[in-house]
Amino acid sequence: MIARNTRQKQVILNILSNTTCHPTADWIYEEARKVIPNISKGTVYRNLKILSQSGRITELRIDKSARRYDGNGHNHYHLKCENCGNVFDLEIPVRKELDQWAAEKTGVAVNGHNIEFFGLCRGCLLKINRS
Ligand code: ZN
Ligand code: MN
Secondary structure, three states: OHHHHHHHHHHHHHHHHOOOOOOEHHHHHHHHHHHOOOOOHHHHHHHHHHHHHOOOOEEEOOOOOOOEEEOOOOOOEEEEEOOOOOEEEEOOOOOOHHHHHHHHHHOOOOOOOOOEEEEOOHHHHHHHHHO
16 A cells, blocks of 8 residues: 555656646646556545645646646746746746745745746747747
């Protein structure tokens, strides 16, 4: 039982570490079935929840239609392209000072923050500039 759970988690982690597309649970399920044909959707969803709660992966709410998942559990910023709909990592340092700024300005306690950017990805910008 424990071995099976470990394997299911490992398969999901492998799928996430081999893609940069920040996939939905349904996409991950389709990929997991190629490795474990009898895996259920519920099992995939449950493992995604456990892995994100433990901080091993990140659950993204950037997409209003479906939650997306990221094999990188460390905080980093994302851009959702309003043209192609893809979600990209932004290679810029996390502004940790924002936590202290928000706390000092409002008197709340801040444990962290997420930033979601919206705009156009490099690929879409290139296409627009070419046409
Ligand atoms: Zn795009
Ligand atoms: Mn990411």
